[in-house]
Amino acid sequence: MLDPAPRLGDRSLFPTLRARAYLNHAAISPASTRVQAAVSELVADYAARGVEALFPQLEQRERLRGQLAELVGAHREEIGYVANTTAGVRAVALCVPWSAGDTVVLLRGEFPANVTPWQRAAELFDLRLRWLEVSDFHGSAGDGLARLEAVLREGVRLVAVSAVQFQTGLRMPLEEIGALCRAHGAELFVDGIQGCGATPIDVATAHIDYLSCGSHKWLMGLEGLAFLYVRAERAAVLRPVVAGWLSHEEGLRFLFEGAGHLRYDRPIRARADLVEGGAMPGTVLLALDASLGLLHQLTVPAIFEHLQAYHDRLEPGLRQRGFASERSPVRAQRSGILSVLPPKDVELAPLHAALGRRGISCSMPDGRLRFAPHWPNALTETDEVLTAIDEALAELRGG
Ligand SMILES: Cc1ncc(COP(=O)(O)O)c(C=O)c1O
Structure with a gap:
């Protein structure tokens, strides 16, 4: 059977990907069914x-x-x-x-x-x-x-x-x-x-x-x-x-x-x-x-817009929870990466691990929590990420 055509926000071409939200494309991308088949x-x-x-x-x-x-x-x-x-x-x-x-x-x-x-x-x-x-x-x-x-x-x-x-x-x-x-x-x-x-x-x-x-x-x-x-x-x-x-x-x-x-x-x-x-x-x-x-089918400008829409949803939620965003206020300086520093009372490594346990795959380079979605990440996924963050923060704060 032919694979479905790629669509922004649709991870059908990654059917075995385990993470609930895979936000590690700035590290290593998962292999799509097309890549596996090739x-x-x-x-x-x-x-x-x-x-x-x-x-x-x-x-x-x-x-x-x-x-x-x-x-x-x-x-x-x-x-x-x-x-x-x-x-x-x-x-x-x-x-x-x-x-x-x-x-x-x-x-x-x-x-x-x-x-x-x-x-x-x-x-x-x-x-x-x-x-x-x-x-x-x-x-x-x-x-x-x-x-x-x-x-x-x-x-x-x-x-x-x-x-x-x-x-x-x-x-x-x-x-x-x-x-x-x-x-x-x-x-x-x-x-x-x-x-x-x-x-x-x-x-x-x-x-x-x-x-x-x-x-x-x-x-x-x-x-x-x-x-x-x-x-x-x-x-x-x-x-x-x-x-x-x-x-x-x-x-x-x-x-x-x-x-x-x-x-x-x-x-x-x-x-x-x-x-x-x-x-x-x-x-x-x-x-x-x-x-x-x-x-090529999706086009890089459309992917870029998709990623900005994703970050536009995630970033305010992170700020509300006390994270300091490092995303540039200048649009021309933005990319697929949204990095944040955690609230002062929360340590980065345990937070990263707690998110991993909740199926949020992100990374922590050089002291930041880095979220890197790509075209298959659905915009609505940001709600799940924020819920996982709430749970992780509660766990780390002993709540
Ligand atoms: C900016 C940058 N350059 C290079 C690399 C990796 O280089 P290489 O492809 O040689 O492993 C990374 C991440 O792994 C990176 O973030």
């Missing part, structure tokens, strides 16, 4: 046909590349596949043709995936790190932008920032950041994993040079895959430090065209896909294809 069909195909099962996937990967490009407003040849968000950050950090003394701007408060590789690159290539504070971008974001501009005036090679902050859900003003970077000749790297799939992102309007995004959060795929966008003119000058046997132009000829084609001097592709150095996770690529198909 994975099991491929495994069955490998069982039946071995290597033959690979060939149809090669076309599928190119189609998916085009869809990922469309998702962020890029061109197909500007997209490469890597194992996770970090691998995308690392590839760029290793491959940019740095000069000793180049400055990289990082933000304190970011998820470490977008920090550690730059720190390592700074050691390797003798780069300078300049730190700004994520907190300066809260409120009007004007402080953060003014500080960024002051640093850019001193000369910066690259700015690394997340599209959406993992703990507060703050959506960064990428267009303003991108415009400043462009005006001052700096490159812009974006960790897109907390944004892509639920928050519109366009690499062209935001002047983004590189964007890395894992597939297991808002794209609703599985772990083990990310896409890396590299603007074409940047890819042309990258040093292919991370290249492997599958990064060469025409690098497969020796396998299919007989003798005389095994060579080690074929040029490395000067495109984003130079990062694809070896065999790829076929099942996870098909999973992403399936989940992205659903997002």
Whole structure:
């Protein structure tokens, strides 16, 4: 029987999902029936046909590349596949043709995936790190932008920032950041994993040079895959430090065209896909294809509106109960994440555990209670979440 079509607020495609309210898409998304079917069909195909099962996937990967490009407003040849968000950050950090003394701007408060590789690159290539504070971008974001501009005036090679902050859900003003970077000749790297799939992102309007995004959060795929966008003119000058046997132009000829084609001097592709150095996770690529198909049907702007409607219902109830919301009052700075700090007399970890016992799956990064619904979460579910919170608070207060 054919699965039902996806509908906002309808979790029919997640029939075995246990949580009453699954609010952990900023951590790991559950697998839809479409994702499960894609994975099991491929495994069955490998069982039946071995290597033959690979060939149809090669076309599928190119189609998916085009869809990922469309998702962020890029061109197909500007997209490469890597194992996770970090691998995308690392590839760029290793491959940019740095000069000793180049400055990289990082933000304190970011998820470490977008920090550690730059720190390592700074050691390797003798780069300078300049730190700004994520907190300066809260409120009007004007402080953060003014500080960024002051640093850019001193000369910066690259700015690394997340599209959406993992703990507060703050959506960064990428267009303003991108415009400043462009005006001052700096490159812009974006960790897109907390944004892509639920928050519109366009690499062209935001002047983004590189964007890395894992597939297991808002794209609703599985772990083990990310896409890396590299603007074409940047890819042309990258040093292919991370290249492997599958990064060469025409690098497969020796396998299919007989003798005389095994060579080690074929040029490395000067495109984003130079990062694809070896065999790829076929099942996870098909999973992403399936989940992205659903997002495509629903459209990211509609999903974003749905998530805002969900948070518009949940946030006032949380405030009434003494939680301090970290959701920005500015709409342009909102995302799929609603994070709150608990009332002063309530400890976070026991509260999180008490909610878990009541079927509310959320997380507690960096001292916040983080609610991250996605398109299958029904708006009416917020009543159940608030009831569970009342019960959990009563339990913790000994009521
Ligand atoms: C902002 C951000 N970047 C990156 C990651 C994860 O990176 P990776 O895909 O390398 O595991 C997370 C969460 O796990 C995150 O919240």
